[in-house]
Amino acid sequence: MEIADFLGLVHPAIAVIFVFPLIGIVSNFAWQTRQRRLQTLAGGKSKIPPVVGTEHRRIGEWLSSAVVGISLVGLGYAIGKNIIKNQLWNKNLTQVIFILLMFVLTIASLVFLYQAKQKLWRGVFATLTGVGLVVIGCQDGVFRRTNEWYWSHYYIGISASLLMIFSLAIVQDIYQDKTHRWRIIHTILNTIALLLFIGQGFTGTRDLLEIPLSWQEPYVYQCNFVQKTCQNSASQEQK
Numbered sequence: 001m002e003i004a005d006f007l008g009l010v011h012p013a014i015a016v017i018f019v020f021p022l023i024g025i026v027s028n029f030a031w032q033t034r035q036r037r038l039q040t041l042a043g044g045k046s047k048i049p050p051v052v053g054t055e056h057r058r059i060g061e062w063l064s065s066a067v068v069g070i071s072l073v074g075l076g077y078a079i080g081k082n083i084i085k086n087q088l089w090n091k092n093l094t095q096v097i098f099i100l101l102m103f104v105l106t107i108a109s110l111v112f113l114y115q116a117k118q119k120l121w122r123g124v125f126a127t128l129t130g131v132g133l134v135v136i137g138c139q140d141g142v143f144r145r146t147n148e149w150y151w152s153h154y155y156i157g158i159s160a161s162l163l164m165i166f167s168l169a170i171v172q173d174i175y176q177d178k179t180h181r182w183r184i185i186h187t188i189l190n191t192i193a194l195l196l197f198i199g200q201g202f203t204g205t206r207d208l209l210e211i212p213l214s215w216q217e218p219y220v221y222q223c224n225f226v227q228k229t230c231q232n233s234a235s236q237e238q239k
Contacts, residue, residue, distance in 0.1 A: 002214045004081060011074040012204055019070055022063045023197050029056035030190070057171060061114070064164040068110055068133065071161045072103065075136050082141025099139055106132030113168060126169035130162050143207075153203035160196040163189050 032052040039046035079099060083089070089096050106129055113125035137144070137158055145152035167190060173182045212220040223230040 004214050007077055008211070011070060011077060012208060014066075014070050014073065015200075015204065019063070019066050020197070020201070022059060022066055023194070026056065026060050026063050027194060029053075029059065030187075032056075034187075061168060061171070064168040065110065065114075067164045068129065068161050071133060071157055072106065072136070074157070075133075075139075075142060076103065078143065079136070079139045079141045082139075099136070102132055102136050106136065110165075113165070117172070119173070122169045122172070126165050130165050133158065133161055133165075151199075151203060153200065153207050156196050156199045156203060160193050160200065163193040163196070167193075 029052050032048050033056050036046045036048040036050070036052060039048070083096060083099075109125045109128035109132060113122060113129055116122045116125050137154065142154060144154045146155075149155045167186060170182050170186060174186055177183065219230070
């Protein structure tokens with residue numbers, strides 16, 4: 001394996017080592033928080049400690065930043081590989097600068113989202129973070145599998161990231177809303193996000209099997225992916 005191949009493992013490695021364990025922890029705390037609330041509303045005394053709600057919020061914020069971060073890492077690898085391969089700085093330096101600025105602005109917007117208290121600014125920075133993520137994802141070099149968007153690692157990942165950004169933006173509204181409307185929205189959207197994360201586990205594993213090593217690319221990308229044949233195999237069949 002070459003350096004480029006090892007760098008390509010950073011994104012899935014972070015997912016396995018850090019992100020997916022966080023998903024399990026947050027889901028567990030979310031379930032306990034709900035059970036404690038239901039037991040308290042029923043008039044009983046819950047054995048679940050009150051701290052689960054605080055821990056759910058704290059680790060949930062970690063998860064949101066981790067999901068956005070790992071998305072940027074994956075996109076950065078694909079885009080950076082394309083820039084180096086095509087020496088884009090010699091062809092279109094403006095585009096390279098634009099891409100770098102988008103990464104910086106997206107990260108900065110996420111940081112400011114954590115600091116924002118007023119609803120207006122939370123909405124502004126959440127929007128900027130989401131838009132930045134989408135714009136970066138539209139750059140050359142990113143394999144989007146648009147013809148199979150419903151089973152695309154890219155589209156599922158971007159959707160999950162946007163849901164995490166939105167959840168982060170409404171955290172304060174959940175605690176301030178006495179009608180529990182935002183809490184219900186939060187529960188529904190994060191249930192969808194959990195399903196998307198499960199989908200990411202499948203699509204990510206599939207993509208790792210499909211992505212060739214650097215030295216294999218010139219041969220693999222000459223194959224006919226529709227007919228599922230390569231030059232060598234096709235010539236052998238003709239003989």
